[in-house]
Amino acid sequence: MSRRWFATWAAAGAGVVLAVLLTAVGDPVSLMTPGPDLAAPRTPPVQPPPTTAPPGSSQALPTGSGEPLGPLTAFVGLLIQIAVVLVILLVLGVVIALLRSAWHHRPRLVSRPAGEVVAPDVPEELLSLRQGQLGLLSGGEPRNAIVATWLSLETVVGAIGLPREPAETSTEYTTRVLRTWDIDPRSLADLAALYREARFSQHALGEEHRRRAMRDLTTIHDDLAQVATETRGAPTT
Numbered sequence: 001m002s003r004r005w006f007a008t009w010a011a012a013g014a015g016v017v018l019a020v021l022l023t024a025v026g027d028p029v030s031l032m033t034p035g036p037d038l039a040a041p042r043t044p045p046v047q048p049p050p051t052t053a054p055p056g057s058s059q060a061l062p063t064g065s066g067e068p069l070g071p072l073t074a075f076v077g078l079l080i081q082i083a084v085v086l087v088i089l090l091v092l093g094v095v096i097a098l099l100r101s102a103w104h105h106r107p108r109l110v111s112r113p114a115g116e117v118v119a120p121d122v123p124e125e126l127l128s129l130r131q132g133q134l135g136l137l138s139g140g141e142p143r144n145a146i147v148a149t150w151l152s153l154e155t156v157v158g159a160i161g162l163p164r165e166p167a168e169t170s171t172e173y174t175t176r177v178l179r180t181w182d183i184d185p186r187s188l189a190d191l192a193a194l195y196r197e198a199r200f201s202q203h204a205l206g207e208e209h210r211r212r213a214m215r216d217l218t219t220i221h222d223d224l225a226q227v228a229t230e231t232r233g234a235p236t237t
Contacts, residue, residue: 183223
């Protein structure tokens with residue numbers, strides 16, 4: 001228990017003990033009043049004349065004298081009250097310590113940032129896409145080849161079944177899912193940019209764009225194969 005908690009409990013305990021003391025002592029002025037002078041002559045008490053009760057009637061027994069308890073009895077009662085207070089404080093301290101320990105060791109839910117995807121193992125469908133995509137990208141007009149290659153990648157990634165954000169486009173979703181694996185982010189971003197340029201621009205795309213897409217696609221598939229090898233021993237060919 002920290003010093004702050006110890007000081008708090010000490011102050012509370014002192015306050016409770018002080019309250020008990022004041023309650024048990026009562027009027028402090030009465031305790032300071034001197035008792036009867038022992039040297040003064042005592043006057044014998046006047047005995048009341050005996051009374052006789054009628055035959056067959058019951059007479060109430062005399063009750064206690066009503067005199068206050070002696071100093072020793074009062075002191076013992078005070079000690080008992082202090083002991084009770086200390087026991088209560090001890091029990092409360094143990095209960096609070098147990099609650100704090102339970103709260104400290106409570107199970108914590110690990111929250112993930114919005115949009116973060118926990119990727120499974122690299123699926124076989126994605127690994128087997130390598131040769132077909134490289135062949136698709138190498139033939140035909142560069143614009144059409146780049147678009148067809150990326151769309152085939154979107155189709156396979158969409159079949160994995162990972163959740164998709166409501167506002168995400170298919171390109172954003174494919175990029176985010178692929179980035180959950182340890183692949184080169186620059187190659188992935190460049191291939192996605194080439195796809196958007198080929199899909200939505202009006203200018204011509206040449207062989208340089210095809211070569212860029214080929215380098216990016218080769219790097220992505222190499223990285224995916226490496227991840228699969230490290231996680232489950234999948235073949236890299």
